[in-house]
Amino acid sequence: MALYIVEADCISCGDCEPVCPTNSITEGSIVFKIDKKSCTECEGDFDIPQCIKVCPIDNCILPLEA
Amino acid sequence: MSSQDIMLRELALRIGLAAHALPDTDARRLFTVLTDCVSLPITEAKISSINLKMLKTAQQGEFSTIDDALLRKALHILKTNVETGEIPKPEILRLAEGEMPGSVRIACASNDAINVDGHFGSCTQFMIYQVSADETRLIDIRPTNSLDGLDMEDKNRYRAELIQDCQVIYMASVGGPAAAKIVKLGIHPMKLPDVEPITDIIDQLQTVIAGTPPPWLAKVMGIEATNRFRFEREATG
Numbered sequence: 001m002a003l004y005i006v007e008a009d010c011i012s013c014g015d016c017e018p019v020c021p022t023n024s025i026t027e028g029s030i031v032f033k034i035d036k037k038s039c040t041e042c043e044g045d046f047d048i049p050q051c052i053k054v055c056p057i058d059n060c061i062l063p064l065e066a
Numbered sequence: 067m068s069s070q071d072i073m074l075r076e077l078a079l080r081i082g083l084a085a086h087a088l089p090d091t092d093a094r095r096l097f098t099v100l101t102d103c104v105s106l107p108i109t110e111a112k113i114s115s116i117n118l119k120m121l122k123t124a125q126q127g128e129f130s131t132i133d134d135a136l137l138r139k140a141l142h143i144l145k146t147n148v149e150t151g152e153i154p155k156p157e158i159l160r161l162a163e164g165e166m167p168g169s170v171r172i173a174c175a176s177n178d179a180i181n182v183d184g185h186f187g188s189c190t191q192f193m194i195y196q197v198s199a200d201e202t203r204l205i206d207i208r209p210t211n212s213l214d215g216l217d218m219e220d221k222n223r224y225r226a227e228l229i230q231d232c233q234v235i236y237m238a239s240v241g242g243p244a245a246a247k248i249v250k251l252g253i254h255p256m257k258l259p260d261v262e263p264i265t266d267i268i269d270q271l272q273t274v275i276a277g278t279p280p281p282w283l284a285k286v287m288g289i290e291a292t293n294r295f296r297f298e299r300e301a302t303g
Contacts, residue, residue, distance in 0.1 A: 008281045011254070031281060056249070 002039035002064045003049055007031050009060040016051035016061070025051060036064055076147070077110065084143040088129070088136055096140070099125045113144055117181070117263040138261075142178065161196050161205045169198035170275065170287050171205075173229040173253075174264050175237035179207070183261045186240040186248070187222060192229050193264060199276040202268050222247050229253060233286040236267055254286065 002024075005016075010031035017025045017032065021042060024035040034051070041063070042049045052061045078093075085096040097108075102124040104112035121137055122130050129137060156179065174193040175184035184190070194206040208228050216224060222244040229235055234254045238261055248255045258267075274280075279287065 008285045011282050012280060058249075 001041055001043070002036035003034050003041055003051065003061050004036065004064045005032055005034055006060050006062060009057050011057060013056060015054045015056065019050040019054050021045040021050065034061075077108065077113065080144050080146070081108075084140040087140045087143055088132060095128070099128050102128075114180075116141065116144070117266075118261070119263075145178075145180070156204055158206060159203045161203055166196050166198050166201060166203070168275070168287065168289070169196050169201075170234060170271070170283065171196050171232045172268075172271070173208075173232040173235040174267065175235065176264065181261050181263050182236045182258055182267055183238055186225065186235070186237045186244050186255075187218075189237070192225075192235075194229070194232060195264075195268060197268055197271055197275070199272055202272070219243070226251050226253065234283075236264075252286075254282070 007030060012027070012031050014027065014032065017027070020034075020039075022038050022040055022045075024039040025032055026035070027033075049061070055061050081096055081100065082093045085091045085093045088096065099121065100108055100113075100116070103116050103120045118134065118137055118141065121141060122132075122134075172195050174182045174195070175186050175189040176182060176193050177184050177190050179191065179193060189210060191210060192208045193204065194208060196203045196205050210225060210228065222241075226244070226247045230251045230253065232253055234256060235248060236256045236258060238258060240248070240255055240257055245255050245257075274283070275287075279289075
């Protein structure tokens with residue numbers, strides 16, 4: 001269970017990085033990326049994923065298909 | 067008196083008026099700074115190329131302590147013809163279909179046609195440029211004199227639709243609901259931290275296009291995903 005950032009849509013604004021409760025978001029070589037091993041989709045911390053809440057682009061952060 | 071002399075007299079008058087707008091500044095002091103900015107002889111074309119940063123740093127920062135607003139006012143006086151009140155407008159060039167591949171179309175919210183100094187909802191015009199790595203073309207100037215009686219929401223939509231053929235818009239400021247309208251039309255809004263000359267913005271953008279544009283920019287420029295990281299792909303076969 002994890003989220004991922006759509007590379008072609010991310011504008012590297014960095015808004016998602018500080019709101020992640022598990023510090024799973026880092027700036028990669030091209031755009032920001034989510035560590036799928038530590039991402040919890042905010043379960044246990046918030047009702048909805050905080051990165052999706054602050055992301056200014058629609059459908060830029062999506063659930064990773066299992 | 068030749069027409070050249072008349073032109074210079076008018077320009078000299080502007081320098082005098084501009085100096086008057088600055089604290090403790092006479093025409094001589096301003097003239098010294100201007101000559102450091104653009105070197106002699108001072109011409110109309112050279113004056114129109116001066117921006118705030120040049121004015122602030124010239125002559126070892128002679129004007130560095132003067133308020134930006136006052137300097138901007140002086141610049142405006144310098145660039146505005148006393149008699150006609152006209153700021154010389156840059157020339158609009160045609161862009162035929164299919165020309166300038168690998169380019170992006172940008173809008174700049176501007177009041178003075180020189181700087182990105184406009185608020186999205188109140189600027190007098192959008193300057194439209196087509197920008198590629200090695201060429202820039204001013205292709206249109208779109209005045210925003212919208213129809214009266216529009217409420218705020220309709221006004222913002224009208225303005226966004228005015229630039230909907232652009233991929234990016236640069237502006238000095240924009241409100242949240244207006245930014246949402248812009249994004250909805252597939253235009254990328256860029257709010258600048260300071261008022262910057264359009265030429266500086268285009269320079270920066272050209273550097274980005276010539277290098278490795280970020281994926282979102284490559285996407286709006288129509289570069290196929292397969293070509294975006296061709297070096298990486300070639301390396302891995």
